[in-house]
Amino acid sequence: MLNQLSLKIGLLFFVVVITVEIILFSILYTNLVNDRVDEVMGDLLARGNTHRDVLEENYTSSTLNHVAIMESESDFIVVITDRNGEVVTSSNPMEPKMAAVIEHTDNDQVPDEGVILESDWADEKYVATDSPIIMEGTHSGHVFMFVDSNHIKEIISSLTRQFLFIGLVTVILTIITVIVLSKVITQPLVRMKKATEALSRGNHEVELSTSRKDELGELATAITRLSNDLKRLKNERNEFLSNVSHELRTPLTYLKGYTDIINRETTSEEDRARYTKIIQEETEHLAGLIKTLFELAKIDQNEFAIKKEKVEFDALIQKIVERIYPAIEEREIEFSYSCPSNVVISIDPERIQQVLLNILDNAIKYTRRGNHVRLEVVQTKHEVLTVISDTGDGIAEEDMPYIFERLYRAEKSRSRSKGGSGLGLTIAKEIVELHNGRMEVESELGEGTVFNISLPKEDAYEKGIVD
Ligand SMILES: Nc1ncnc2c1ncn2[C@@H]1O[C@H](COP(=O)(O)OP(=O)(O)OP(=O)(O)O)[C@@H](O)[C@H]1O
């Protein structure tokens, strides 16, 4: 529970917001309290000054009485003294606390505009002001004003009640906002967590809303893409495994069949020799297939070694042409090639030979008698481009995206009449890419196919090579 993200985010928000609110409210509260106290003190002094002004104008016993009577009906208390400090009149009965304030006042220190004598409303019973009466330039008495500290305390406690109420409302609103906010933020995350858990359990049907335009939306899109990729990989793996088992089973069936025939006593020597040859061919095919699968597995684990050396490309081409000549002659295909003689390139000759043989083998295999296969090497400043074209069967548009995939053959029946297993182009492309080269293909069904293999010449391109 405590580890829930929504709770953590919520608590964090709450603590931060409440701290900020407490600080702001405290500042506001203190300022307001000070203002109210200043206001009361200012009023008290102004009232005393008014009485003083009246008395300065008309210092008679009736005026003195009038002032005392006026204040006896208000919250304020007035005490008027003469120049000797003796109380002349007061609105309320004198109390010792008031007398103490009056006694402690140093009359000579009081400025003409009056002074606040006591403002400690928290500890003292009264707060007080003094307004001196000056007649004909001399001190003629004092107007002391008092107000009960409880009067100020009431004002402040009403202010405090208002603040407590507003504070409570703010805390409740903050809690609601924090809960809603943290849910809004964490809900999509919780949904994505559930989706990834389902993914790891093998359920690839992830349904996440990807309509959000923020980081959470991007994350949901990434998870959806990941689940689709996983689904595709799983399908590909199943298909690959069933293709591999098919490819292995077929030659094994042949081997078993022909071994049975050879072992029959009735089989003639001549047939035996023929079948042994077939068994040999099938074994070679099987060994080749397993070797290629093994090489692909090594490429997947980045353990496929490329041993580069400087190679004269035309010599390599010459060697390849010699190797394919018997097949060309057998299939009665026209073949031509051209290669400039000064091409030197840093490659793994065995592997590149394997690439070119694979592609030429395809060109010969998928081209009918009398058609043309051409190999042409052109060099540019940075790369050597080998173009192998044929006027053969071509590749259907729907097959084009898949021909480099493992065990993919356009001929779905996987008949063995053309002998392929669908690994040739996969390994060829991987090898070219390990040389930092590119392999591209253009083809039209019934018209022919063109493979372009470009290999970089310079060492600057040789990053990432396993040596
Ligand atoms: N020059 C070509 N003309 C027509 N189709 C081609 C050509 N090259 C490749 N293809 C198609 O692409 C598929 C894949 O080629 P790839 O070389 O990978 O496999 P393969 O030739 O069937 O088998 P392998 O090369 O492993 O013996 C082929 O089965 C074929 O359908």
Ligand SMILES: [Mg+2]
């Ligand atoms: Mg092939």
